[in-house]
Amino acid sequence: MKSTAEAVIIGAGIMGCATAHALAERGMTDIVVLERDQIARGSTADAAGGIRQQFSTETNIRLARESVRVWESFPERFGRDIGLRQQGYLFLLTNPAEEPVFRRNLALQQRFGVPSRWVTPEEIAALNPGVLLDDVYGGTFCPEDGWCDTYGATIGFAQAARALGVQIEEEAPVTDILVSGDRVAGVRTGRGEISAPLVIVAAGPWTRRVGALAGVDLPVDPYRRMSFITEPFAALPQSLPMTIDFASGLYFHPESHGFLFGMANREEPSSFDKTVDENWMVTTVEALAARAPAFEEASILRGWAGFYEITPDDNPLVGWTGGPDGLAVAAGFSGHGFMQGPAIGRCMAELILEGAPRDIDISPFRPSRFAEGDLAQEHNVI
Ligand SMILES: Cc1cc2nc3c(=O)[nH]c(=O)nc-3n(C[C@H](O)[C@H](O)[C@H](O)COP(=O)(O)OP(=O)(O)OC[C@H]3O[C@@H](n4cnc5c(N)ncnc54)[C@H](O)[C@@H]3O)c2cc1C
DSSP: OOSBOSEEEEOOSHHHHHHHHHHHHTTOOOEEEEOSSOTTOSHHHHOOOEEOOOOSSHHHHHHHHHHHHHHHTHHHHHSOOOOOBOOOEEEEEOOGGGHHHHHHHHHHHHHTTOOOEEEOHHHHHHHOTTSOOTTOOEEEEETTOEEOOHHHHHHHHHHHHHHTTOEEESSOOEEEEEEETTEEEEEEETTEEEEOSOEEEOOGGGHHHHHHTTTOOOOOEEEEEEEEEESOOOSSOTTOOEEEETTTTEEEEEETTEEEEEOOOTTSOOOOOOSOOHHHHHHHHHHHHHHOGGGGGOOEEEEEEEEEEEOTTSOOEEEEOSSSBTEEEEEOOTTOOGGGHHHHHHHHHHHHHHSSOSSOOOGGGOTTHHHHTOOOOOSOOO
């Protein structure tokens, strides 16, 4: 492992790998990415792979829009098939009080070119004939949204970064962040020290702990979320969109000839517990069968738990930490980080090399907003 570098990135999930690649593409290749486990084994490994543009703030919509263009061209740009399926995201709405909010969000999304639209119960039935609509008064749909393979996509960024000269070290946990005066000076790992004037924290749910190594409060906390996958199951077509019951957070989409589904237990406190909660699995299956009765006949192949990396306003920390000079962060994506990886990588690279991203205002995500009391709440969180 090198003992000096222009930059060290802590964490080789989607954010660390996309940021390393974007920096290297722009000429900064003397980078070491340090991963305590293996590439794409953190939150990124556990994601449902969903990619959507239906957000409620300009920054999230623009990040999502740009990222979709990258996911669409990934095989040509990165030489890797990531199994992208653009079958749309369909939100089902059961609480009429949500309608003005969703209509306002649609108008904002459409202003930035997102082809999302309001759908009536009749249109919902055509898009997903499997769902019961007794309590659904409408919804929103975007045909460009979809899902893909998160592991393959992250490996694609990692391989492209390595080809440009970036070193990615696995099983290399960062145990300390070195500070000299008011500047960051490098990191200590289980395998030695690396001096570097720039350190980027991309440690997903572990970001609060990593920030503490430099005495910085980065308010990102882990929350357990579970996903399940059915055995191959032909009662519903594989052409269905990602379908989300917005009120409960229940979602499902076709996957490997079966269906992937999940639902957040919003009452569960923050923890690093990664076991599957069988009681919550039962609650989720019941909610699924109540919304789409065909699932009564499905068998569960497996389930897993991972961590959402949640901040107080469900938006990430992107930029300089406000701690020692040269310490930046891209973390805390609150459950919608995988999909935004490509655009965040580009924004981080331009922030570092040019002072600011060229055309997306990421200032709403500045880490200092919590101390300033100027939060940037995202409404569409699943
Ligand atoms: C069940 C579930 C479903 C989800 N579904 C979606 C979805 O459909 N769409 C979507 O966009 N997002 C989804 N997400 C969220 C998504 O997974 C995350 O937002 C995203 O993967 C975060 O990426 P990251 O690179 O910031 O973090 P991570 O992938 O967690 O990467 C951080 C890395 O840092 C490493 N690290 C931590 N501490 C250290 C240290 N001290 N030294 C070295 N390395 C360290 C970790 O090992 C890890 O590999 C889901 C998450 C879960 C759990």
